[in-house]
Amino acid sequence: MNQQDGVIKYQLQFSEYALHAEQMPFFARLNEWRQILFRHDLIGCHADRYEGAGYGNISHRIGNSREFLISGTQSGHLQTLQARHYARVTAVDCRHNQVQAQGQIEPSSEALTHDAVYQVDAQIRCVMHVHDPLLWGCAEALALPSTAATIEYGTPQMAVAVAQAVAEGCQRGVQLIAMKGHLDGIISYAESTYRAGEILLDMRRSGVALTFS
Ligand SMILES: [Zn+2]
Incomplete structure (x- = not known):
């Protein structure tokens, strides 16, 4: 189970609220890219992967705030998402896991x-977390900043380790990291949805070239 997405490990304070996509100008593009990632099997749900748990998620910062819109838990199996499949995260307390x-x-x-x-750099507006065996397998060969193999997904320790890897990536001009303690886990991040997606697909092409050359 440790390698899977889908099990919420933080304490959640949740309120029911209808989100309206038209109030979020970035929504259409974010959701379009979510579909592209789904088509590439970078987000999805397959019986023979991760014991059938859904995997991968995508988010976008709301305005200049600390809030962000993120795809909902266990939505990986859905080919197309609607606004109701996204949640608005309004506050995070990493230290207390809330x-x-x-x-x-x-x-x-x-x-x-x-x-x-998002906390590493105010310029970061989109985060894509995907599962890609190919890219994950050549993370070292591609010199990707990485989190340690001992750190599990969804924990405060992972959040701290991801922040360190992203900060290293920002310094080196690499906007993609590997999570070694989270099977196939990759994160790309950028100032726009398009850039985050493009960085991910470009790096995949480098991974393919490396693997099959
Ligand atoms: Zn994951």
């Missing part, structure tokens, strides 16, 4: 990790 959110679905189990990325 998340506050609202919506019609609880936020991804990796909301703490997404928050940690």
Whole structure:
């Protein structure tokens, strides 16, 4: 179970609230990219992967605030998401392992990790967490900043480790990290959804070239 997404490990304060996509100008593009990642099997749900648990999630900062919109927990099997499949994270207290959110679905189990990325740099507006065996397998060859193999997904320790790896990535101009303690776990981040997606797909092409050359 330790390698799977889907099990929320933080304390959640959740309130029911209907989110309106039209109030969020970035929503259409975010959701479009979520679909592209789904088509590439970078977000999804398969009986033969991770014991059938859904995997991967995507988020976007709301305005210049610390709040962000994130795909809901256990939504990986859905080909197309609607606004009701996203939750708005309104506060995160990493030290006490607490998340506050609202919506019609609880936020991804990796909301703490997404928050940690946003805290590194105010310019970061989109975070994509995907599962990619190929890229994860060549993380060292591609010199990707990484979290340690002993650190599990969805924990405050992972949030701290991700922040360190992202800070290293920002210094080196690498906007993609590997989570070694989370099987196939990769995170890309950028100032826009398009850039985060492009960085991820470009790095995959480098991984393919490395693996099959
Ligand atoms: Zn994951």
